[in-house]
Amino acid sequence: MIGGVVLVVFSILLLLELAFIWSFKVGFVKPIEIDSIQAWPSVSILIAARNEDENLEACLNSVSNLDYPEPHLQVLLGNDQSTDHTQIIINRWINKSDNLKSIPIQPKMNGLIAKSNVLAQLAAKADGDFLIILDADVTVTEHWLKTMVAQAMLGYDLVSGYTEVKHEDYFSAVQKMDWQNSIHTLKVFSDKGNTLTALGNNMLISKKAYQSIGGFEALGATKVEDLKLLLAAKKQGFQAFQLISNGKAKTAPIKSVLDYVDQRKRWLSGMLNYRMLSGVGFVIYRLLLIEMIVGLFLFSKPTAQGLIVVLILSKLIIENIKQHQIRKSLNEVGVKFSLLEPFIISLLDTFALVALVLNPKVSWKKRKFK
Numbered sequence: 157m158i159g160g161v162v163l164v165v166f167s168i169l170l171l172l173e174l175a176f177i178w179s180f181k182v183g184f185v186k187p188i189e190i191d192s193i194q195a196w197p198s199v200s201i202l203i204a205a206r207n208e209d210e211n212l213e214a215c216l217n218s219v220s221n222l223d224y225p226e227p228h229l230q231v232l233l234g235n236d237q238s239t240d241h242t243q244i245i246i247n248r249w250i251n252k253s254d255n256l257k258s259i260p261i262q263p264k265m266n267g268l269i270a271k272s273n274v275l276a277q278l279a280a281k282a283d284g285d286f287l288i289i290l291d292a293d294v295t296v297t298e299h300w301l302k303t304m305v306a307q308a309m310l311g312y313d314l315v316s317g318y319t320e321v322k323h324e325d326y327f328s329a330v331q332k333m334d335w336q337n338s339i340h341t342l343k344v345f346s347d348k349g350n351t352l353t354a355l356g357n358n359m360l361i362s363k364k365a366y367q368s369i370g371g372f373e374a375l376g377a378t379k380v381e382d383l384k385l386l387l388a389a390k391k392q393g394f395q396a397f398q399l400i401s402n403g404k405a406k407t408a409p410i411k412s413v414l415d416y417v418d419q420r421k422r423w424l425s426g427m428l429n430y431r432m433l434s435g436v437g438f439v440i441y442r443l444l445l446i447e448m449i450v451g452l453f454l455f456s457k458p459t460a461q462g463l464i465v466v467l468i469l470s471k472l473i474i475e476n477i478k479q480h481q482i483r484k485s486l487n488e489v490g491v492k493f494s495l496l497e498p499f500i501i502s503l504l505d506t507f508a509l510v511a512l513v514l515n516p517k518v519s520w521k522k523r524k525f526k
Contacts, residue, residue: 162451163451163460163463163464163467166444166447166448166451166464166467167467169440169441169444170467170470170471170474173471173474174474176340176341176344177474177477177478177481179344179347179348180340180343180344180478180481181481183344183347183348184343184347184400184485185346185347185397187303187306187307187399187400187401187403188306188307188309188310189306190299190302190303190306190403192306193302193305193306193309196224196225196228196302196305197228197284197285197286197305197309198228198229198230198283198284198285198286199224199228199229199230199284199285199286199287199288199301199305200230200231200232200278200279200282200283200284200286200287200288201219201229201230201231201232201288201290201301202232202234202275202278202279202282202287202288202289202290203215203231203232203233203234203278203290203291203292204234204236204271204274204275204278204291204292205233205234205235205236205238205242205246205292206235206236206237206238206242206274206292207238207239207240207242208238208240208242208292208293209238209240209241209242209244209245210293210408211292211293211294211408212242212245212246212292212293213245214295215290215291215292215293215294215295216231216245216249216256217295218295218296218297219231219290219296220253221298222296222298222300222301222302223298223299223301223302224301224302224305226255228284229255229301230255230257230282230283230284231253231255231256231257232256232257232259232278232281232282233246233249233256233257233258233259233278234258234259234261234274234275234277234278235258235261236261236271236273236274237261237263242292243258246258257281259277259278259281261273261274261277262277265277266373267376267377268372268373268376268377269377269378269379270378270379270381271356271381272372272375272377272378272381273372275289275372275381276371276372276373279366279371279372280371282363284363285362285363285364286305286308286360286361286362286363287360287361287362287363287366288301288304288359288360289356289357289358289359289360289361289382290357290358290405291356291357291358291407293357293407293408294319294357294358294405294406294407294408295322295405295406296358296404296405296406297402297403297404297405299402299403300317300403300404300405301403302403303317303399303401303402303403303404304317304360304399304403305360307360307397307399308360308362311395312395312396312397313361313362313364313365313389313394313395313396314351314354314359314360314361314362314365314385314386314389314394314395314396314397315359315360315396315397315398315399316342316346316351316353316354316355316358316359316396316397316398316399317355317358317359317360317399317401317403317404317405318339318358318399318400318401318403318404318405319335319339319355319357319358319404319405319406319407320332320335320336320404320405320406320407321334321335321406321407321408321409322406322407322408322409324409325409327409327413327416328409329494329497330497330500330501331409331410331416332409333475333479333494333497333498333501334497334501335407336478336479336482337475337478337479337482339355339398339400339482340478340481340482341441342355342398343398343400345398346396346397346398347398351386351390351396351397351398352431352434353382353383353386353427353431354382354383354385354386354396355382356380356381356382356383356385357405357407358405358407359382361385361389362394365389365392365394368392368394369385369388369389369391369392370388372385374388375388378426379422379425379426379518380422380423380425380426380429380430383426383427383430383431384426384430387430387431400482400485400486401486402486402487404486413504416504417504417507417508417511418508418511418518418519420504420505420508421508421509421511421512421518422518422519423508424438424439424505424508424509424512425512425516425518427439428512439505439509442501442502442505443502443505443506443509444471444502445468445471445498445499445502446499446502446503446505446506448464448467448468448471449468449499451464452464452465452468471498472495472498475494475497475498476493476494479492479494
């Protein structure tokens with residue numbers, strides 16, 4: 157009896173994923189063409205940096221090559237108590253860029269922690285009509301900023317940009333697939349008017365919305381400032397949008413498996429703490445392949461085991477269809493079938509969940525938080 161229920165649940169979840177694929181195909185909302193915009197509003201890019209001397213140079217170089225009108229662009233940098241050469245890099249860029257400023261950061265101002273503490277202090281100095289949150293380990297394409305702002309000008313007060321993981325080795329390829337397939341799901345919900353979360357490494361919020369919700373100060377001490385910012389904005393009726401566009405950002409891959417698991421642990425903690433129902437669904441969805449493999453060993457009847465094998469193969473095909481749809485929406489060519497990557501992603505998420513249960517403390521940039 158229980159085995160039959162489990163098989164039905166697995167089948168329903170896969171049918172839902174097929175529905176997501178169909179919805180992505182027929183309901184995909186394309187970004188607005190930037191050539192249709194005649195006048196661009198003022199924008200402030202906020203970059204929180206902590207021990208980013210390996211990545212910050214590339215980030216600032218890409219920002220300096222944006223095609224956004226320079227008189228309307230402000231870049232604010234906050235050095236969050238770095239112990240490496242981050243400040244040296246910042247000082248060098250300040251000397252050669254008139255629209256880039258370094259803002260002194262006070263630790264735990266107004267009780268804030270982690271990245272939200274830095275961003276709150278940067279936002280207080282921002283002049284732009286739109287605030288762009290950009291991580292220091294991210295590089296952006298020439299049209300990235302115009303793509304974000306153009307979408308906001310349609311009436312969206314919060315826009316999550318499209319981010320890819322830089323492909324450096326096999327582990328980074330796993331991360332790239334994870335990011336793309338996650339954004340695929342977020343895009344489906346966003347295009348139906350229900351944005352689930354925001355991606356805080358590459359996102360826009362209007363100053364109007366930011367001030368209306370009371371800024372990061374109103375969110376309190378949090379490690380998932382992007383999710384809480386989205387929830388607060390939606391609560392006040394502001395609209396959000398998930399972009400998939402060639403005006404994109406690329407993030408540096410996480411180097412170690414332990415750091416990857418730690419990041420996913422922080423994300424899981426945020427979803428379960430602030431969106432319990434969808435958080436539980438998120439966990440079940442993310443661990444589905446591992447759940448199926450466990451089911452394969454729990455069932456003794458060959459028929460049931462055969463059905464689970466079919467479901468596992470179906471899940472692999474679905475994950476690869478998502479990849480194809482993302483690449484097609486970006487006008488990218490080439491077909492690649494990923495066999496092991498979905499298993500690795502689900503396994504690492506399982507490790508993250510176990511780690512969260514055993515130790516609820518999470519970390520950001522090597523600092524532990526409850």
